[in-house]
Amino acid sequence: MFSFFKKKSFSIFPFHELTTDVHSHIMPGVDDGAADSELSVKLVNGLIELGYSEFTATPHVMEDIWRNDKTSITGGSNRLMNALQDSGIHNKVNIAAEYLIDGNFEQLLKDKDPLLCIRDNWVLVEISFIQPPLQLKEVFFEMQLQGYQPVFAHPERYNFYHTQRKALQELHDAGLIFQANLLSFSNYYGPHVRRAAEWMAEEGMIDLLGTDLHHERHLAALQELKLTKSLAKALDSAKLKQLR
Numbered sequence: 667m668f669s670f671f672k673k674k675s676f677s678i679f680p681f682h683e684l685t686t687d688v689h690s691h692i693m694p695g696v697d698d699g700a701a702d703s704e705l706s707v708k709l710v711n712g713l714i715e716l717g718y719s720e721f722t723a724t725p726h727v728m729e730d731i732w733r734n735d736k737t738s739i740t741g742g743s744n745r746l747m748n749a750l751q752d753s754g755i756h757n758k759v760n761i762a763a764e765y766l767i768d769g770n771f772e773q774l775l776k777d778k779d780p781l782l783c784i785r786d787n788w789v790l791v792e793i794s795f796i797q798p799p800l801q802l803k804e805v806f807f808e809m810q811l812q813g814y815q816p817v818f819a820h821p822e823r824y825n826f827y828h829t830q831r832k833a834l835q836e837l838h839d840a841g842l843i844f845q846a847n848l849l850s851f852s853n854y855y856g857p858h859v860r861r862a863a864e865w866m867a868e869e870g871m872i873d874l875l876g877t878d879l880h881h882e883r884h885l886a887a888l889q890e891l892k893l894t895k896s897l898a899k900a901l902d903s904a905k906l907k908q909l910r
């Protein structure tokens with residue numbers, strides 16, 4: 667009789683339904699993710715406990731902060747694989763990157779340097795949290811011309827788009843794949859980010875869901891993640907793309 671006043675209770679997010687995590691910073695000693703192999707193993711074990719069976723290591727490639735290139739990523743990949751093997755973890759790990767759109771990235775495109783893909787021809791890119799690059803559309807277009815499928819990492823996290831939803835819609839309409847962070851659907855990054863993620867889910871603009879796992883605090887928050895109505899919607903559309 668008092669059920670009307672009951673607080674809604676949601677179940678825990680079914681991570682296993684996604685099979686693969688498409689975005690994580692589990693590679694040791696290359697960026698602001700796992701600092702060493704020990705932490706890499708902890709994070710990967712955490713992802714397995716959540717329900718994932720495959721992972722994608724996407725270290726930052728940034729001109730100013732994390733100047734990773736193929737050499738540093740190969741080194742990190744070897745350390746990661748050895749550590750996982752030593753711990754008896756034999757799940758598949760894809761080695762890719764998360765490219766910041768900056769001068770270095772534009773140079774890589776200019777040189778036609780083969781980019782690391784999260785799968786097929788899909789390249790994960792992020793932009794500055796301060797302001798979008800002026801040449802954003804041109805860079806995405808150049809990627810498409812070169813046969814890449816741009817995957818825009820966590821578009822819901824950019825504050826400047828919260829008041830410019832149309833700009834985000836235009837990018838999605840231009841053929842970008844949008845990858846939202848699962849924790850954006852909690853209040854982990856704040857209510858504005860959560861509202862943006864929920865709006866994107868309602869509009870059917872979320873194509874992929876990833877953890878963007880950097881550290882154990884992320885892991886602890888993921889363990890508490892609830893399957894809200896809008897996250898369920900995002901999961902449905904993500905499964906269409908992510909599991910094909």
Ligand SMILES: [Fe+2]
Pocket residue numbers: 689690691724764819878
């Ligand atoms: Fe990331």
